[in-house]
Amino acid sequence: MPRTTIGGDDPAHDLPKEEKDRLERDLRAKAELDRRAARPKDAKGKLNRALNISRQPSRTAQHH
Amino acid sequence: MTDFAEQYRQLLTTDESIATLDSALSLARRIATEPAGKKAIRLLDQSAADAPALSGGKSANSRRVESVEWALTVLAGEIETRSRDLPPVQYSLLRDVLLLVFHQAYFALLPSVARDRARLLAAFAAFADTVPHPSDQCQVRGLVELAHERFATAVECFRSALAATHADEHDFLTRVQMLWTVLVEQHRWNDAFRCLVDIYPRVTRNDLEEVSALLDRTFMEAQQYKPHLRGKAMVASR
Numbered sequence: 001m002p003r004t005t006i007g008g009d010d011p012a013h014d015l016p017k018e019e020k021d022r023l024e025r026d027l028r029a030k031a032e033l034d035r036r037a038a039r040p041k042d043a044k045g046k047l048n049r050a051l052n053i054s055r056q057p058s059r060t061a062q063h064h
Numbered sequence: 065m066t067d068f069a070e071q072y073r074q075l076l077t078t079d080e081s082i083a084t085l086d087s088a089l090s091l092a093r094r095i096a097t098e099p100a101g102k103k104a105i106r107l108l109d110q111s112a113a114d115a116p117a118l119s120g121g122k123s124a125n126s127r128r129v130e131s132v133e134w135a136l137t138v139l140a141g142e143i144e145t146r147s148r149d150l151p152p153v154q155y156s157l158l159r160d161v162l163l164l165v166f167h168q169a170y171f172a173l174l175p176s177v178a179r180d181r182a183r184l185l186a187a188f189a190a191f192a193d194t195v196p197h198p199s200d201q202c203q204v205r206g207l208v209e210l211a212h213e214r215f216a217t218a219v220e221c222f223r224s225a226l227a228a229t230h231a232d233e234h235d236f237l238t239r240v241q242m243l244w245t246v247l248v249e250q251h252r253w254n255d256a257f258r259c260l261v262d263i264y265p266r267v268t269r270n271d272l273e274e275v276s277a278l279l280d281r282t283f284m285e286a287q288q289y290k291p292h293l294r295g296k297a298m299v300a301s302r
Contacts, residue, residue: 012069013068013069013072013073013153013156013157013160014073014076014160015073015076015077017234020234021234023077024234024235024237024238025274027238028237028238028241028274031241031245032241032245032281035245035248035249040245040249041171041175043245044171044207044210044242044245045080045171047238047241047242047245048167048170048171048203048207048242049076049077049080049167050235050238051203051235051238051239051242052076052160052163052164052167053076053077054233054234054235054238055197055199055200055234055235056233056234057156057157057160058155058156058159058160058196058197058200059152059155059156059196
């Protein structure tokens with residue numbers, strides 16, 4: 001399910017949506033190149049960085 | 065808080081390095097100790113936040129391990145304990161900066177520490193328990209399991225992270241690729257193929273091309289690897 005918005009609006013310290021899309025797509029492509037070049041740690045580093053970029057900001061309401 | 069938010073955005077896009085880890089740790093410390101913005105509170109005294117950095121560790125990396133341990137256990141615990149007192153903006157930024165600290169510590173610091181490796185992994189595992197959202201929590205757990213080389217458990221963690229993510233969300237396709245990457249690295253092509261087929265009906269039009277490319281790669285690499293398997297089987301049968 002999509003994350004709840006209960007508890008207020010997005011605090012918006014994350015990146016704009018279009019920039020997220022662009023950066024994330026770029027990092028996924030680079031991660032795949034790293035994987036094919038047998039650099040598994042670099043690949044996962046880029047994927048995890050992409051996840052940090054793309055995930056929604058944490059919210060207080062999520063754990064109530 | 066805007067200044068902190070801007071620093072956070074810069075760190076989000078920076079490559080993994082010890083310098084970036086130090087910046088993320090410093091940012092977490094500042095948000096916790098220097099109230100900025102409306103209703104922000106001082107979560108910790110400056111002296112408490114500085115203690116790990118000033119402690120008598122033998123090397124810079126040992127002190128770093130202590131700082132990471134402090135941020136991911138003491139500070140993370142304090143954030144949850146006082147989550148009702150913290151304004152949502154401060155809470156949110158602190159939590160997200162800690163995910164950055166984890167990311168940088170995992171990819172930049174963990175490979176360079178030997179003696180403190182177990183200590184760092186224990187801090188990562190404790191941190192995972194405090195991460196509020198299930199998909200983020202499973203992602204952290206999955207990486208910790210990978211570091212322990214418990215691949216089957218790691219796969220299940222990444223599978224759970226994907227299951228907890230809606231196909232419309234930004235992070236959906238990256239979670240697909242993370243799970244697929246781990247499965248392919250383990251030469252589990254059937255599982256990699258099954259994972260893609262399972263999510264295919266949920267994929268949005270914009271993401272179809274990337275998912276199709278992963279399907280192609282699954283077939284290609286499975287085909288390339290088969291001769292190696294046949295060769296091993298022939299050697300074994302002699």
